[in-house]
Amino acid sequence: MAKRRPNIVDFLIILTLVAVVVLAILKLGVVNRVESSGTDEAAIRTTYTAFVDKVRMPTVNALHEGDLIFDEKTGICIGEIKGVEYEPLFYNLPDGTGGMVRAQYPDYYRVTMTIEGSLVDKEDGYFVDGVVELKVNSEMNVFTKYAKPTIKVSNIEM
Template sequence: MKLIDEKGKLFGLVNIVDLLIVVVVLGLAAGVYYKVTQSNRVVETVPVTLTLLAEEIRQPTVDAIAIGDDAYDWESNGYFGKVVDKQVTPAIAYVETADGRVVKAEIPDKYNLTVTIEGSGVYQSRGVVIGGRDWKVGNTLVLKTQKSSVKTTVIGLVQPEAPTQE
């Protein structure tokens, strides 16, 4: 028995062109169904507090970030929330002295900035999605506000507990 006979039928039963049309129509129907059911899904947001650290930055960058600023991710332009706290400390480096000791020293004109942002996110099994991306402690991002952008590291993420199954 041939795979396609002289009449163009697959296994002598169905025309191959008709079969391809049926497969395409079924695929389109499945895609439309998925799109319609996913777009009607209600997404519940939860409050999230994100703490970011920018290291060894200059004073103008420190001054450009203010409490009350809207905070965004530079890459996705996703909105995080509002800056609610900012702590500035001198940047520190460990240097070796002439006699071989290692000492802690301030880096002149450089600062570490800790920024706390309160916003909302979507809880998912893999964590919290804020501004369209998954966030975890240790992630890096370029924080963007109205007056500045600065490379930061996530050092704190307070999120709600996973919903309990009843």
């Protein structure tokens, strides 16, 4: 049996296979580790305030301190509720003389929640887990174990 000498095609096939293996190791081992560690290292534990307008007492009672609160779109945990305060809801209504009078909206309340979570400070703003954007005066649909309100972020303390 005669020995066959390797030709240029054999070298190109071996070189291509080696290049694919090196790129796979580089992508899976090094690049993903750098991307994930960059997000975790930049996360800052912070407290922010959000409120829920026009809710009834069952919703107020369903928001508990210590409950985790999640973004409805992504399902990512945006923090833990540290404090819940509520007050009757008031509106300014016109009176007969052209002025305004403050009146209570019956059986509705305004809830103020203090939420503690990890935020990443990027050029574009604050992000939870690098995905969910959190900014002052933004409304977002959230859910807890017992409630599904729409919150409006009113303050972010960094």
